[in-house]
Amino acid sequence: MTEATRRERLRAETERDIRRQARALLVSHGRDAVTLRAIARELGITAPALYRYYDSREDLLRRLVDDICTDLAVELDTDLAVIPADDITAQVYAVCHGFRRWALAHPQEFALVFASTEDTLGICRPDQRAQVGDQFGRIFLQVAGRLIASHPAPTPPHTDVPESLHADLESFRAVLLDTVAAQGEPVDPEVLPLSAVYHITQSWVRLYGHVALEVFGRFPFAIGNPEPMFDSMLAQILAEMGFTD
Amino acid sequence: MTEATRRERLRAETERDIRRQARALLVSHGRDAVTLRAIARELGITAPALYRYYDSREDLLRRLVDDICTDLAVELDTDLAVIPADDITAQVYAVCHGFRRWALAHPQEFALVFASTEDTLGICRPDQRAQVGDQFGRIFLQVAGRLIASHPAPTPPHTDVPESLHADLESFRAVLLDTVAAQGEPVDPEVLPLSAVYHITQSWVRLYGHVALEVFGRFPFAIGNPEPMFDSMLAQILAEMGFTD
DNA sequence: GAACTTCGTAAACACCGTTCACTGAGATCC
């Protein structure tokens, strides 16, 4: 059935097992508990064997980040699957709620992927990764692109876009257009004002800010149930783009 | 001169040295490098001696957080000292710019204080700490309280405050009033609408979100110079409160 | 000066990441 050799199959299987155990340790006991010896112990092998698969513990953690992003993307895609394709605001709600739910359910993974300094996690080749994690970034860009591509009216930009950001925002707009186009319907670049691209960036700031503050417990006061605040924030973000439903 | 005994003086001195070395290791080589043995080595003592001062490495890290918050507060207070007492928007700019500058200059310390999950850092007795770090929290509350206490007009609330947040926001308003009153001029509680308190919370979400995204390099695209974006965000936050300068 | 408290030590234990020489089984070639 498989044309791969027996050795290749076993290798791929072991590699998956290693990552799975590493994830389990990360989730259950935190980043520091992801030790090569503990992983090997659970797998019934010895620690040096792991060096046949990863250059170092840091290398393994770096690849874990990719796995986590992929899993998050799968979860968000599942949420998106039940949303009508033409209901863009429902898609935005689904992705944002899904992101928050995932972050609160997996704080250690959130911290590793979204709150690690570059030097504690090794260099992540800044040229290739234009976005936080390939898979999760794809979904974010996709929904963001569709959102601003379908925004109801040429919204008067609430704020002036700083002049010095024009170049960066224009290349980001190109990435958004590519992502949307690759997923299906192409979009007229003219209908994507720079101010909307800027607003999307600001929305990511707020989405990320709220979720991170909640995960890390750094809101300035105890909040009984933060979900209404999250919903209210999303509603305001959409309202500022001209969506009034 | 000092009425403390020789032993007490030496103890206090050693304790300061320990924390200073721990901070140096944190800043220069990251959280994982803050090792009891490394600290002891630099101080010319042995690692078990540190247990006369701290219960464990985790305990030491927890107290480091307090030190860092205090230092951050001192830095922000220095910035505030040169701002006219009646120019509240300038004070807001000073604190926000100072917070961003500090975070970018001390990413490891920022990550430890503002992006650590509760269980990786031990429980921080949620009853006592009403705010992120006592000292830094004091400054934030102080400026935030003064800001909404002096907001120019009874701003029409852009968004409705979710019903379920009223109770939490009211107790937060009380904390804000206490902080401002303890610092000098008392404030009429009536001039502090709940929607403004809510807006302050949303502003913290945006301030924190921008700074954390910049520190962790998680903006969705490469930004040549993020400072204009930060300034633009601050301007918008103030504009939404009715400050138009 | 005796009794007591406290700081620091050395030794030990159980972990950790990582390197290295080596074995044994799968893959390949003749």
Added chain:
DNA sequence: GGATCTCAGTGAACGGTGTTTACGAAGTTC
């Protein structure tokens, strides 16, 4: 089919870590 090569996994070792323990040597108190 047998020789050869490749490579996953091993055991031992090195230097590092947090932490506990018993003990000595000061400072403090009476």
